Amino acid sequence: MKKIINDPENVVEESLRGMAMAHADLLEVHLDPHYIVRAGGPDEGKVAVVSGGGAGHEPLHGGFVGYGMLHAACPGAVFTSPTPDQVEAATKAVDGGAGVLHIVKNYTGDVLNFETAAELAAAEGSQVEAVVINDDVAVKDSLYTAGRRGVGGTVLAEKIVGAAAERGDDLASVTSLCERVNANVRSMGLALTSCTVPHAGKPTFELGEDEVEVGIGIHGEPGRERLPIEPADALVDRLLNPVLEDLPFESGSQVLLFVNGMGGTPLIELYLAYARAEEVLRERGISVQRRLVGNYITSLEMQGMSVTLLRLDDEMTELWDAPVHTPALRWGR
Amino acid sequence: MKKIINDPENVVEESLRGMAMAHADLLEVHLDPHYIVRAGGPDEGKVAVVSGGGAGHEPLHGGFVGYGMLHAACPGAVFTSPTPDQVEAATKAVDGGAGVLHIVKNYTGDVLNFETAAELAAAEGSQVEAVVINDDVAVKDSLYTAGRRGVGGTVLAEKIVGAAAERGDDLASVTSLCERVNANVRSMGLALTSCTVPHAGKPTFELGEDEVEVGIGIHGEPGRERLPIEPADALVDRLLNPVLEDLPFESGSQVLLFVNGMGGTPLIELYLAYARAEEVLRERGISVQRRLVGNYITSLEMQGMSVTLLRLDDEMTELWDAPVHTPALRWGR
Numbered sequence: 001m002k003k004i005i006n007d008p009e010n011v012v013e014e015s016l017r018g019m020a021m022a023h024a025d026l027l028e029v030h031l032d033p034h035y036i037v038r039a040g041g042p043d044e045g046k047v048a049v050v051s052g053g054g055a056g057h058e059p060l061h062g063g064f065v066g067y068g069m070l071h072a073a074c075p076g077a078v079f080t081s082p083t084p085d086q087v088e089a090a091t092k093a094v095d096g097g098a099g100v101l102h103i104v105k106n107y108t109g110d111v112l113n114f115e116t117a118a119e120l121a122a123a124e125g126s127q128v129e130a131v132v133i134n135d136d137v138a139v140k141d142s143l144y145t146a147g148r149r150g151v152g153g154t155v156l157a158e159k160i161v162g163a164a165a166e167r168g169d170d171l172a173s174v175t176s177l178c179e180r181v182n183a184n185v186r187s188m189g190l191a192l193t194s195c196t197v198p199h200a201g202k203p204t205f206e207l208g209e210d211e212v213e214v215g216i217g218i219h220g221e222p223g224r225e226r227l228p229i230e231p232a233d234a235l236v237d238r239l240l241n242p243v244l245e246d247l248p249f250e251s252g253s254q255v256l257l258f259v260n261g262m263g264g265t266p267l268i269e270l271y272l273a274y275a276r277a278e279e280v281l282r283e284r285g286i287s288v289q290r291r292l293v294g295n296y297i298t299s300l301e302m303q304g305m306s307v308t309l310l311r312l313d314d315e316m317t318e319l320w321d322a323p324v325h326t327p328a329l330r331w332g333r
Numbered sequence: 334m335k336k337i338i339n340d341p342e343n344v345v346e347e348s349l350r351g352m353a354m355a356h357a358d359l360l361e362v363h364l365d366p367h368y369i370v371r372a373g374g375p376d377e378g379k380v381a382v383v384s385g386g387g388a389g390h391e392p393l394h395g396g397f398v399g400y401g402m403l404h405a406a407c408p409g410a411v412f413t414s415p416t417p418d419q420v421e422a423a424t425k426a427v428d429g430g431a432g433v434l435h436i437v438k439n440y441t442g443d444v445l446n447f448e449t450a451a452e453l454a455a456a457e458g459s460q461v462e463a464v465v466i467n468d469d470v471a472v473k474d475s476l477y478t479a480g481r482r483g484v485g486g487t488v489l490a491e492k493i494v495g496a497a498a499e500r501g502d503d504l505a506s507v508t509s510l511c512e513r514v515n516a517n518v519r520s521m522g523l524a525l526t527s528c529t530v531p532h533a534g535k536p537t538f539e540l541g542e543d544e545v546e547v548g549i550g551i552h553g554e555p556g557r558e559r560l561p562i563e564p565a566d567a568l569v570d571r572l573l574n575p576v577l578e579d580l581p582f583e584s585g586s587q588v589l590l591f592v593n594g595m596g597g598t599p600l601i602e603l604y605l606a607y608a609r610a611e612e613v614l615r616e617r618g619i620s621v622q623r624r625l626v627g628n629y630i631t632s633l634e635m636q637g638m639s640v641t642l643l644r645l646d647d648e649m650t651e652l653w654d655a656p657v658h659t660p661a662l663r664w665g666r
């Protein structure tokens with residue numbers, strides 16, 4: 001295992017210390033327990049949006065804390081759910097009196113620990129709702145999941161829902177918007193290489209020199225099938241077709257197209273894949289209204305990509321465009 | 334070789350098509366010859382800033398075209414200098430009558446081809462100046478270079494100088510500012526893995542399972558030494574110490590600290606390295622005023638990082654903070 005780390009057991013904490021230094025204007029990073037909140041304290045009278053999950057998917061979620069997006073993020077150990085006390089502490093820290101929405105990726109441990117945290121926070125007087133994101137069409141159930149996994153759609157949900165909270169929508173509206181985003185978003189990913197969890201010290205799975213894993217999960221969970229490598233256009237089609245058929249996305253749909261890197265894939269390849277994806281959509285009469293290309297929900301140094309499609313309505317588009325100021329997404333201010 | 338590509342000979346063109354689709358609001362991408370300019374035509378009366386170099390370092394340079402930064406970028410083939418006709422076409426396309434500054438990384442082919450292009454453009458009436466960036470302290474001469482290589486300092490120069498052009502500084506001022514940035518910036522990088530140039534099909538160099546190449550160039554050129562892997566803190570020190578000693582940066586200096594990923598290194602590791610770098614600077618009484626962490630000048634899928642330090646003055650800081658709107662750097666609008 002070659003990584004830029006010190007002690008494999010301290011990777012998350014040491015990385016959080018770097019985030020705290022690099023973004024002191026935006027973030028407060030707490031280390032006991034681990035959680036990241038916006039600098040400047042709770043937003044009185046506004047709904048607070050909190051997310052979290054295992055570390056190793058950076059910039060998700062900590063890189064999305066800031067104006068117009070998350071109020072707090074709780075990173076667990078690498079690929080490990082945050083504990084209820086982390087989520088509870090973050091929830092209490094950002095509750096400005098108008099309630100808190102938990103955005104949870106659908107993994108059994110995350111769902112359970114966010115539920116426990118919500119109960120604890122409710123017992124102390126916070127009003128908490130939760131939406132579970134489950135946009136991955138690759139598999140019905142998986143290694144860590146009852147039902148579909150939550151993947152790239154989470155990034156889009158956090159941006160859109162964060163903007164609604166920022167403009168002052170109440171908890172019921174913010175929650176229902178998050179459910180609407182989840183109902184209209186679908187994703188699928190593939191891997192060219194495995195990742196290596198620092199404290200495991202060896203690759204999570206083995207993949208042959210010429211193989212790709214199609215339908216991979218963001219922790220290296222098995223996907224749909226293992227195939228010989230193909231040209232990029234064919235790989236994009238293998239992701240995009242199941243995504244398109246699932247909702248389904250149809251001629252006339254207006255969408256946000258998100259091509260995401262798994263962490264080890266360079267931008268030159270992601271843009272190349274993006275071109276194919278947008279071309280296929282154009283051929284099908286689907287109108288790409290908004291775009292995102294880059295490494296936003298990753299699996300450590302895994303090489304690979306995922307494609308996420310969100311069917312937009314006018315409100316979602318307006319909220320996507322609204323100003324955001326976080327370490328990883330920033331526009332309009 | 335496993336990559337998300339189609340024909341290895343068409344990687345740059347297909348990737349540029351993706352950039353064009355993904356950023357149609359910001360960029361115009363020309364494919365014959367290859368160059369990228371801001372959408373909306375030349376900025377009449379303002380100095381235009383043009384850069385370029387081999388592809389494979391994305392987002393550099395195309396991802397830095399837009400308001401407040403570059404007016405044009407010329408990507409060559411992967412790790413191959415752009416041809417004079419590309420640079421000439423880009424120069425003519427963005428010349429708004431107040432002259433054009435070429436920001437050139439110090440590689441023999443780049444310097445030569447930018448010079449030829451400048452002569453051609455001058456013969457057609459453009460006033461062209463050039464500044465060669467040579468911030469890499471690792472080696473005196475290298476495989477593709479007489480003198481030091483141009484690396485991470487280029488990103489900072491393009492941002493700061495682009496902001497000066499945007500506010501209306503004349504060509505002499507913009508050129509002299511660029512020289513001042515170059516005189517005050519130093520960098521050094523390391524690699525944990527090689528990269529693979531698509532049309533070569535095999536890794537550029539071999540590195541043992543437990544080795545790092547310290548002082549690596551952004552094309553995989555040999556560095557200073559090959560060492561067994563060490564903890565991140567020691568690796569950061571191996572980059573930072575030569576950088577600090579070279580200028581030298583001293584107690585009381587105000588700096589911008591830039592920790593850059595080589596393309597295949599995840600953000601969780603870059604932040605961890607960032608923490609060590611800022612700590613060392615604090616211990617030495619050097620004041621970190623501005624920060625940048627992420628993959629901005631890459632070597633395809635290479636795993637590794639570089640550290641860049643820029644000694645700031647008030648004008649540079651103000652220009653760094655000025656609004657920018659490009660695919661890869663955006664703030665203030």
